[in-house]
Amino acid sequence: MLGKTAGGLYWMSRYLERSENASRLVEAGQRIALTRSAHEDEWLSILQTAACDEGYIQKYGEVTRELAVDWMLRDPDNPSSVMSVVSQARQNARMVRTAITREVWEAVNQAWMTLKGALARRVPERDLPAVLALVRQRAAFVRGAMHGTMLRNDAYDFARIGTFIERADSTARILDVKYYVLLPSALAVGSNLDNVQWESILRSVSAEGAYRMTYGQDVRPREIAHFLIFDTRMPRSLAFCAGKLVDNLAYLEKDYGETHRSHGLAGELCGCTAGSNVDQVVETGLHEFIQDFLGRAFRLGAQIESDYRFHE
Amino acid sequence: MNNPSGYDEMWGTAQTQSMGDMAQSQAFTRPPYQNLDTWIQGEDPARLKKKQREAEEIFRLTGITFNVYGRAEADERLIPFDIIPRIISGREWSKLSRGIEQRVRAINAFLHDIYHRQEIIRAGRLPIEMVAQNAAFLPQMIGVTPPGGVYTHIVGVDLVRTGDDDFYVLEDNARTPSGVSYMLENRETMLQMFPELFSQNRVQPVSTYPKNLHRSLCASAPAGADSNPVVAVLTPGIYNSAYYEHAFLADKMGVELVEGHDLRVVDGRVCMRTTRGYKAIDVLYRRVDDDFLDPLNFRPDSTLGIPGIFDVFRSGGITIANAPGTGVADDKAIYSYMPDIVEFYTGEKAILQNVPTWRCGEPDALAYVLDNLADIVVKEVHGSGGYGMLIGPTASKKEIAAFRDKLLAKPENYIAQPTLSLSTVPILTKAGLAPRHVDLRPYVLVSPEGVTITPGGLTRVALKKGSLVVNSSQGGGTKDTWVLEE
Structure with missing residues (x-):
């Protein structure tokens, strides 16, 4: 397979995953806005989580709900807006058209066509839930087409690696921006504000139901942190993503008969979510742990790009 | 509905059209179209119009679009598709294909001659200026014989018709003819929408084209290649107007679709950068123009090409299809000499007429x-x-x-x-069937093993009433083209 093709598959999946994550973040923000008295700075934290706050501030300065939602969903100046990343995903899919099935291509193309229509104009608040659901549904269609029609070969592995690098990064960012509400602080424990924040974290990874199923009704910061970092059953946790990265890189290793530096880095990334538990992490510094994880995930991504010759 | 100005392929000449006086209904339908005519008479016009819209949806979803140069992705356009097929009888086709094969063999012989001894000029059959002052003549190709001796592996021969037995070649496309993906997708779409038509009519398949293309390219590989040569399609990239076709052909042949920056010359071979290192290519089906192919040998500012590929080609290390410099055979001044060229190299009169x-x-x-x-x-x-x-x-x-x-x-x-009175074929309009002018581009494959012609080709149709311009950039559309079994 061409190095460029591997890169195209990797980025196609990353961008689709990113569109889905952006939709979840907007939904979590909207939920807080509706259930709490004005928390405009919640939107700032959401922009930070999506790593698109700087561009926003440059363009608009002041953070308002309406502008933040528009920036996250459809602004062409925001390279991470849903419309930008879906267009990028489609460009990459066109580039790797020979490596994906007709079903996958059509699912990506249809996602682009549908969202281009739905996001042609600023989304009125009353339509927001439906549009956000549409974004996730379209990404799910692509995932379904990939799962159901693609050979389990290197093309599939690179697409999966892109998905899990992006997802690990996204979950880690959510934790990075919100880590302070997960710390056992004497002042705020159990306050209403914290409860909202905790629920928002779960919502931004679509895990309210899964959390309840695992831990019952009480939302507690220690359990949330454990769930999002260490629980290997939770498909958006750091441990789950790191595990999948190790698996998919191992398939490539077996398929190609070649071991690269990225294999070692993935093992180490996985190790840091397996070697300790939530109490240790909170004690030694949750923030530092997340920062360390983000750095490792970034270096792993870069190493994969170079090991498999995505670029010249 | 009649076409008093000329010849309609469904309804015949003005004379036969006026033979019946039942206004609007066709008293005369040419034999290849009779089954279709019966079917159309029995169809609800509203259903046909709905099918026409459905076809458009299919094309948009599949992404069969072409890009308008220099514009953003918003400017991906569909080439309009008309659901009424254009039908050619098996007998008409055998004659055409003999003529096409003769012409394509002559073109290859001409190219070899032009880049070697130039016998045709010495014989006084072609003025030397036609070559010496021809911008498409590549001096770098002088004395170069491509692997297997084939210069133009993929040729499009544009034909027009003016009567029952009158076909003319309008032009030859010996560089990088495009449009074959439309021929294939038009048929796929028709099969999907009107399966019953294909049970009622014995239509020769076109779907063998990608396999034939692959076989033809493999047969043209350099002598040193093994029995399973590595083939790749070279595209200028996703912004090129024909990108869809490039990806389509690579996909159907099961070969890599590469861009210039995926390739480099390593140890005297042209290699592509794979996830496992550089891998040599034997045959490159390039959809990049000569000028842009190699910045070291041609245009130095090209970013689409591969530095040094021409040197590898000259030393026999890779087959480039079509070979550089084939444009000298298809410009409009050379065209006027084609009857002489065919006769000079084949020793026979040209079967197909020139305009x-x-x-x-x-x-x-x-x-x-x-x-x-x-x-x-x-x-x-x-x-x-x-x-x-x-x-x-x-x-x-x-x-x-x-x-x-x-x-x-x-x-x-x-x-x-x-001005030729081009034949017409009916299209479906809001007001029912109406004749529109058409041309035909059959696709021809040439390898050292022989010439393969896909039955049919791409029919382009001028959608505007009376218009003779069929080009997609100027309001032309396409039709599925049927060649019936004999």
């Missing part, structure tokens, strides 16, 4: 053309896509006067032809 052509560089011809500008068509020798031409009968006095000045300034840059 009579005046070379404006010749004083007598120029005088005639200037006197008759209002009745004829004048084209630029190197023009394409229907641009830069004058269609006398439909042009205004002002346009003719302006063109006269251009012609006088550089007469050798132009050729002129009589």
Whole structure:
């Protein structure tokens, strides 16, 4: 397979995953806005989580709900807006058209066509839930087409690696921006504000139901942190993503008969979510742990790009 | 519904059309179309119109779009598709295909000669200026014989029809002819929408094209390649207007689709960068123009090409399909010599007719053309896509006067032809079936093993009433083209 093709598959999946994550973040923000008295700075934290706050501030300065939602969903100046990343995903899919099935291509193309229509104009608040659901549904269609029609070969592995690098990064960012509400602080424990924040974290990874199923009704910061970092059953946790990265890189290793530096880095990334538990992490510094994880995930991504010759 | 101005492939000539006096209904339908006619009569017109819209949806979803140069992704356009097929009988096709094969063999022999001994010039059958002053002549190709001796592996021969037995070659495309993906997708779409039509009519399949293309390219591999040569398709990239087709062909052949920056010359071979290192390519089906192929040998500012690929080619290390320099065989001035060229290299009269052509560089011809500008068509020798031409009968006095000045300034840059009364085939319009002018581009594959012609080709149709311009860039559409079993 061409190095460029591997890169195209990797980025196609990353961008689709990113569109889905952006939709979840907007939904979590909207939920807080509706259930709490004005928390405009919640939107700032959401922009930070999506790593698109700087561009926003440059363009608009002041953070308002309406502008933040528009920036996250459809602004062409925001390279991470849903419309930008879906267009990028489609460009990459066109580039790797020979490596994906007709079903996958059509699912990506249809996602682009549908969202281009739905996001042609600023989304009125009353339509927001439906549009956000549409974004996730379209990404799910692509995932379904990939799962159901693609050979389990290197093309599939690179697409999966892109998905899990992006997802690990996204979950880690959510934790990075919100880590302070997960710390056992004497002042705020159990306050209403914290409860909202905790629920928002779960919502931004679509895990309210899964959390309840695992831990019952009480939302507690220690359990949330454990769930999002260490629980290997939770498909958006750091441990789950790191595990999948190790698996998919191992398939490539077996398929190609070649071991690269990225294999070692993935093992180490996985190790840091397996070697300790939530109490240790909170004690030694949750923030530092997340920062360390983000750095490792970034270096792993870069190493994969170079090991498999995505670029010249 | 009649087409008094000429020949309709479904309803025949003006005479046969007027034989029946049942207004609107066709008293006469040419035999290849009779099954189709019966089917159309039995169809609900509303259902047909719905199918027409459905076809468009299918094309959009599949992504069969072409990009408009220099624009953003919002400008991906669909080429309009008309659901009424164009039908050619098996007998008509066998004659055409014999003529096409003869012509394509002559073109390859001509290219070999032009880049070697130039016998045709020595024999006085072709003036030396036709080659020496031809912008498409590549001096770098002098003395170079491509692997297997084939210069142009993929050829499109554009044909028009004016009567039951009258076919003319309008032009040859010996560089990088495009449109074959439309031929294939048009058929796929028709099969999906109207399976019953294919049970009622015995239509020769076109779906073998990608397999034949792959086989033909493999057979043209350099002598050193193993029995399973590595083939790749070279595209200028996703912004190119024909990108869809490049990806489509690579996909259907099961080969890599590469861009210049995926390739480099390593140890005297052209190699592609894979996830496991550099891998040598034996045959490159390039959809990049000569000029851009190799910045070291041709245009130095090209970012689409591969530095040094031409040197590898010259030393026999790779097959480039089509070979560089084939354009010298298909410009409009050389076209006018094609009957001589065919005869010179095959020893036979050309089976397919040329449209009579005046070379404006010749004083007598120029005088005639200037006197008759209002009745004829004048084209630029190197023009394409229907641009830069004058269609006398439909042009205004002002346009003719302006063109006269251009012609006088550089007469050798132009050729002129009589206005042909192109045949029509009905299309589905809001008001029912209506005749529109068409042409036909069959696709021809050439390898050392022989010539393969896919039955049919791409029918382009001028959607505007009375228009003779079928180019997709100027409001043309396409149709599925059927060749019936004999």
